[in-house]
Amino acid sequence: MPKFKDIVGQQHIKMQVKSAIEEGRVGHAYIISGERFCGKEFLARTLAQTLVCEKGGTEPCGECHACILAEHHNHPDIVTVTHEDHPNSIGVDEVRDQIVDDVIIRPYSAPYKIYLVPEAEKMTPQAQNALLKTLEEPPAYVVIMLLTTATSVFLPTVRSRCEELAMKPVSDGELRRFLMEVKGMPDYHTDMCVAYAQGNVGKALQLNNSDEFETIRKAAMALVKKQHEMPLSEKISLVQSMAKYKMDPEEFLDVVLVWYRDVLLYKATGEIERLVNASDLAVIRKVADRCSYEGIEEVLEAIEKAKARLRANVNFEMTMELLLMTMQEKG
Secondary structure, eight states: OOOGGGSOSOHHHHHHHHHHHHTTOOOSEEEEEOSTTSSHHHHHHHHHHHHHOTTOSSSOOSOSHHHHHHHTTOOTTEEEOOOTTSTTOBOHHHHIIIIITTTTSOOSSSSOEEEEETTGGGBOHHHHHHHHHHHHSOOTTEEEEEEESOGGGSOHHHHTTSEEEEOOOOOHHHHHHIIIIISOOOHHHHHHHHHHHTTOHHHHHHHHHOTTHHHHHHHHHHHHHHTTTSOHHHHHHHHHGGGGSSSOHHHHHHHHHHHHHHHHHHHHHOOOTTOTTGGGHHHHHHHHHHSOHHHHHHHHHHHHHHHHHHHTTOOHHHHHHHHHHHHHHHO
């Protein structure tokens, strides 16, 4: 059962939310922001379950009828907005049918009626405008939670009417303790998960459960080490081949991103203790000597842009070609 104490890190959010519940000033609308897998939905569902819990505390009791329904995603006063017919966008119809026209119906049994909107960054401007009146004049019992990886896509009028709960990367120490003490991971595996998760708890758990991550990591290492020897078509084919594994191309790019961060760190400090890929020190040193600071930073920016383009469904081959050309020239 979800509880705030089970959320790793995010002390600033837990204090803010618990204080609001305790003082009876829960907001009518929240934007819960953070990168993929960081636990936005876990936080939102914990808050939702707390608000419908029959015990009325700052943590869901997990035992009452309302908590049991919420835990199984069956509570009638917790509505999750879906958009299966249009997976790449949330349009006016979804927002009107599932939120705007529904808010007039009072809660069935709880003091609040809660709307969760996963992937809220996919709301079209028209959908956001349709939601605006509800955000401006919400019934007293309504709480809307917009879960997003990018707050910048929201209209200023929407953002101004929401409280933002921005999830931050968890420290390596906190993440390591969680993986070893709560999840029982061995230390050698924990170090790898912590290094590549970059403070993202969900990503660390995903890496732990992936039997194929080492294969993907080796393919990414082959790309960065031999990129000046491989033709562009071969590089694109290498990245495309990762589709047969459970991890998507963005996860592959994260491995490349960590490699170039190692190169930048070594070039700037000469330290090896903090390198994720310390076993490849000779190659890291060679790349660091060859590249300028500006060149490495351009590659890092290009990787982040490629990830953003893939999330926005920009053509895969074009996205990868632009990135690989930057890596060839600057890396």
